[in-house]
Amino acid sequence: MRLYTHPACLRHDPGASHAERPSRLSAVTDALRGAFPQLPWEEAPRASRGQLLRVHDDALLALVLDTPVTEPTPLDPDTLLGPDSAEAALHAAGAGIAAVDAVMGGSTRRAFCAIRPPGHHATGSVAMGFCLFNNIAVAAAHACERHGLARVAVVDFDVHHGNGTQAIFESDPRVMYLSSHQMPLYPDTGRVHERGIGNVLNAPLQPGSGSEAFRSVWRERLLPALAGFRPQLVLVSAGFDGHRLDPLAQLELEADDFAWLTAELGAVADRHADGRIVSMLEGGYDLDALRECSVAHVRELIGHGG
């Protein structure tokens, strides 16, 4: 088990009172350091432009990396670019690259990237929903291109649908995208009929669904499909905004639900992927919930082969 972060990720500042604030990340890293003092931390490198260009276009790279900004500047009503945002975005995406290299190289089987800004709403050409680059998509593309994998699964349990990840891979047979999410909710995608080329599986849940409905869609639909895909690598978009304390959604989950799902993912990874899981922080906007859920998630990653 290995943990990745970078101090630059703390310096991305979308402005006072924005939900996606630096204290989210320090809550996660402080909680993990306290709970697992023995675990090694790695400094996340920057992603290269070439690595980002596997999933993003030139115009988005130019916007995020080359726009001179002196104060938080809105790219959309939710998504702001500040003076330190480009550096944070490069290290957030680079964490996934380094983690994929580590698990594929065999130096560890499990990795968790404590990073921000999150990524799963960013499409190939548009930064949106607090996301600048799609970190998990950059990691998946790296696994396919650099390591030659033919079957990479992206599992997304953030309470919001990962529209960007789905859009990037919906016609790529090497990547399967599976998501549970609250609906109706931003970004209003992720309906059951959105299937890509058969490589996309969405399980929308109504507000107030709670633990039983959440576990049921994973147990009955998503986990069997994941196992059937026989992933060589499992990537996780780990958003903890489904927790009952989260101010942005109403899915009413507990930390134990994230622990349960993590253990189930570990079992699939052990069976098909030589145990390999790379998990990356996405959303989660209540600090107490972030602390409890990230510790529960990492404990299960360790517990199953980390």
Ligand SMILES: [Zn+2]
């Ligand atoms: Zn979210």
